[in-house]
Amino acid sequence: MPARLVYEAILETGISVSLRYEGHMSRRKQIYEGKAKILFEGPEPGTLVQYFKDDATAFNAQKKAVLDGKGVLNNRISEFVMLRLAEIGIPTHFIKRLNMREQLIKKVEIIPLEVIVRNVAAGTMAKRLGIEEGEKLPRSIVEFCLKRDDLGDPLIAEEHIHAFGWATPAELDEIIAMTLRINDYLQGMFAGIGINLIDFKIEFGRLATDTGHVVVLADEISPDSCRLWDRDTNKKLDKDRFRRDLGDVTEAYTEVAQRLGILKETNNKTAPVLSVVSNDD
Ligand code: C5P
Secondary structure, eight states: OOOEEEEEEEOSSSOEEEEEEEOOGGGSOEEEEOSSEEEEEOSSTTEEEEEEOSEEEETTTTEEEEOTTHHHHHHHHHHHHHHHHHHTTOOBSEEEEOSSSEEEEEOOEEOSEEEEEEEEOOHHHHHHHTOOTTOEEEEEEEEEEEOOGGGTOOEEOHHHHHHHTSSOHHHHHHHHHHHHHHHHHHHHHHHTTTEEEEEEEEEEEEEEETTEEEEEEESOOSTTTEEEEETTTOOBOSTHHHHTTOSOHHHHHHHHHHHTTSSOEEOOSSSOEESOEEEOO
């Protein structure tokens, strides 16, 4: 049976989002399952298929839910962001989107760091340093956490990275330089659609080459991994809606996708419907 997506989102009044997908997940060999994504063996050596689940977790997976359609939206938003970043010369693991929930990516060795950039105080930094959420930081700040779920991804210093060899000094220099460029670009991209990029988390991987390896942007960039606030109202359009029980999570992600021009609005006066019923592509 061909994979098929049924997507319907009614916004503004009487919000209703319904995204269902019948895919081909089981055909491929699963090599890793994370909280929001599954990695399968890819069709060619050196490739993987990254599958976006609807599962949402927060607070180191103490809070869990399934949000209908979240994976579809994150796949599309992350594809869009990775492609824009590639255009400005950021090397990424992204090759192409395969269908509504899957993308083909280059196989990389993930560097065990969560690289967080903050432009405005929020979340754990606001709490840790006693800064009011929403206060603009004197400059963008890059933080590192160790990717260790069993330890709750602890905050670490560059010193730890060097001492324990989690990345070489050259890799870390590249990571920081790329991270700041990504932040500059994404701040502008989101500002253009009326959104403040408060903070975000990215990950990098080592991509093998004939002569060694290069560091590339990996994982995803989506409302799961960014804080995105509407410029005029400060409405949260990101995973904090789930973390803080604000409701309308997929509606907020849909709004981000719509503002980025990924989802086309069709004009129907009784029910503004986004996008289409389409065959898998
Ligand atoms: O929770 P905290 O304030 O440290 O998060 C900073 C940023 O990093 C937020 O945008 C959050 O969504 C993202 N993040 C993430 N995955 C984590 C931790 C944080 O995407 N494991």
